[in-house]
Amino acid sequence: MAPPMIGVENLAKSFGAVRALDGVSLSVAPGEVVCVIGPSGSGKSTLLRCINFLEEPTEGVVRVGGRRVGFVETGAQVRRMGGRELAGLRADIGMVFQLFYLWPHLTALENVMLGLTEVRGLSTRAAADRAKTLMHKVGLADKMAAFPEHLSGGQRQRVAIARALAMEPKVMLFDEPTSALDPELVGEVLQVMEQVARDGMTMMVATHEMGFARRVADRVIFMDHGRIVESGPPDEIFDRPREERTQRFLDKILS
Amino acid sequence: MNIDFSTALPYIPILIKAAGFTILLTLTSQFFGTVLGFFLALGRTSRPGWLRGAVWFYVWVFRGTPMLLHLFFIYYAAPSFGLTLDAIPAAIIAMSLSSCAYNCEIIRSGLQAVHHGQVEAARAVGMSYPRIIRRIVLPQAVRIVIPPYMSNFITHTKNSSLASVVTVPEIMLTAQTIANSTYRVIEILTLAGLLYLFLTSCLTWLQLWMERRTTYERRGLTARRRRQLGLEAA
Ligand SMILES: Nc1ncnc2c1ncn2[C@@H]1O[C@H](COP(=O)(O)OP(=O)(O)OP(=O)(O)O)[C@@H](O)[C@H]1O
Numbered sequence: 496m497a498p499p500m501i502g503v504e505n506l507a508k509s510f511g512a513v514r515a516l517d518g519v520s521l522s523v524a525p526g527e528v529v530c531v532i533g534p535s536g537s538g539k540s541t542l543l544r545c546i547n548f549l550e551e552p553t554e555g556v557v558r559v560g561g562r563r564v565g566f567v568e569t570g571a572q573v574r575r576m577g578g579r580e581l582a583g584l585r586a587d588i589g590m591v592f593q594l595f596y597l598w599p600h601l602t603a604l605e606n607v608m609l610g611l612t613e614v615r616g617l618s619t620r621a622a623a624d625r626a627k628t629l630m631h632k633v634g635l636a637d638k639m640a641a642f643p644e645h646l647s648g649g650q651r652q653r654v655a656i657a658r659a660l661a662m663e664p665k666v667m668l669f670d671e672p673t674s675a676l677d678p679e680l681v682g683e684v685l686q687v688m689e690q691v692a693r694d695g696m697t698m699m700v701a702t703h704e705m706g707f708a709r710r711v712a713d714r715v716i717f718m719d720h721g722r723i724v725e726s727g728p729p730d731e732i733f734d735r736p737r738e739e740r741t742q743r744f745l746d747k748i749l750s
Numbered sequence: 751m752n753i754d755f756s757t758a759l760p761y762i763p764i765l766i767k768a769a770g771f772t773i774l775l776t777l778t779s780q781f782f783g784t785v786l787g788f789f790l791a792l793g794r795t796s797r798p799g800w801l802r803g804a805v806w807f808y809v810w811v812f813r814g815t816p817m818l819l820h821l822f823f824i825y826y827a828a829p830s831f832g833l834t835l836d837a838i839p840a841a842i843i844a845m846s847l848s849s850c851a852y853n854c855e856i857i858r859s860g861l862q863a864v865h866h867g868q869v870e871a872a873r874a875v876g877m878s879y880p881r882i883i884r885r886i887v888l889p890q891a892v893r894i895v896i897p898p899y900m901s902n903f904i905t906h907t908k909n910s911s912l913a914s915v916v917t918v919p920e921i922m923l924t925a926q927t928i929a930n931s932t933y934r935v936i937e938i939l940t941l942a943g944l945l946y947l948f949l950t951s952c953l954t955w956l957q958l959w960m961e962r963r964t965t966y967e968r969r970g971l972t973a974r975r976r977r978q979l980g981l982e983a984a
């Protein structure tokens with residue numbers, strides 16, 4: 496078996512007295528698509544944010560592409576990564592946020608380019624060319640010169656996906672990418688994500704879109720109170736959950 | 751009361767020279783005050799508590815005491831600590847210290863107005879802190895900060911008249927001296943007022959220009975930028 500693309504061992508994260516993650520272990524194979532579901536406050540966002548070290552874990556080890564996240568291991572010694580090392584690591588981990596977080600002072604194309612010029616060191620022209628390819632890919636070829644405030648939510652999220660993909664990351668993390676969208680705009684974003692999955696990207700997606708999870712996920716993880724309650728192929732989780740808590744959650748969300 | 755500008759007019763060149771000192775004091779101290787204020791604002795919004803605390807303390811002291819006192823302190827009290835300064839450097843230092851405290855707070859308000867999520871998005875693509883400040887935070891903060899910053903700049907320009915107390919021959923001190931020797935108080939003060947009004951009008955105009963330059967969304971990309979990006983004209 497290939498070594499996992501994402502490896503999480505015994506991950507815990509506390510915010511003061513709140514135990515947002517309480518001993519989470521999982522591994523994601525290259526090209527695998529994992530959907531994370533669970534009630535609000537169950538720790539989905541925290542899990543994703545620990546994977547690219549936007550949140551520093553209280554305990555546990557995270558590896559992406561075999562590399563320890565946030566720390567450098569030399570023999571028996573472990574030290575915290577410096578700002579530059581962390582930045583280099585994050586460049587290989589794409590992240591898409593619920594609220595898009597496009598940079599409003601830049602056009603859509605420039606949003607997609609910025610990481611390429613600032614982090615990957617591409618020239619303006621080369622970055623623009625790659626960014627254009629991605630804008631085509633997410634179906635926004637006609638919106639390259641538009642500023643975010645002139646885009647719909649669905650278009651903004653597609654730009655955000657293009658921005659993350661432009662870095663050619665090893666994995667993509669999606670934190671409820673469609674939760675802030677009007678229902679009629681959800682489809683266009685999910686479609687792009689499906690395409691990304693078909694292209695072989697390793698993905699972790701926190702989502703409430705059960706239809707998407709069923710269609711696209713290789714595996715679904717149900718979380719509650721900072722723990723993984725159960726995980727398995729989508730039809731197993733959705734049709735024959737072993738845990739009562741999973742069943743109750745699904746009843747509530749599908750009703 | 752008779753108003754007669756004919757005795758006052760010959761003093762115009764002297765007043766203009768005095769305005770030169772006003773400009774020198776204001777621009778240099780505003781320059782230092784802005785650069786230092788920017789770094790203080792970064793410190794004030796940084797993680798380490800001691801740094802935030804130190805900056806807070808600085809602002810507390812220098813915004814909470816009159817600039818007149820800073821001027822006196824640096825010019826008259828500093829020699830007892832073995833530091834003797836000429837009037838102009840002393841005034842520039844005192845005015846910079848004061849300007850810096852206000853600009854720190856103004857710039858901080860701009861930095862903090864940029865949503866934290868945007869900074870996270872930049873960290874997530876692997877941008878380093880200095881690049882995030884330069885490419886994401888500053889361009890947006892500048893626009894937010896222009897009105898309060900320029901307001902403070904104008905106040906600072908007028909406050910440079912306080913430097914008269916440490917013998918810098920700026921507009922107010924010069925006007926007073928001329929008025930005392932010519933007894934043309936009204937005329938000389940009017941001229942001084944017009945000079946201040948001219949200086950602050952330049953700043954008002956500068957503000958308009960800066961505000962117009964930073965409304966990119968409405969105007970879209972410049973032709974030059976479009977060429978760089980290889981986009982056809984809209
Ligand atoms: N920065 C923070 N400071 C304090 N508490 C936090 C912070 N971030 C998350 N938490 C807490 O950690 C727990 C897990 O939150 P998390 O955001 O990971 O849940 P979630 O599953 O993503 O929920 P949602 O579906 O609402 O997005 C919650 O109790 C939350 O209040």
Ligand SMILES: [Mg+2]
Binds near residue numbers: 539540541
């Ligand atoms: Mg969440």
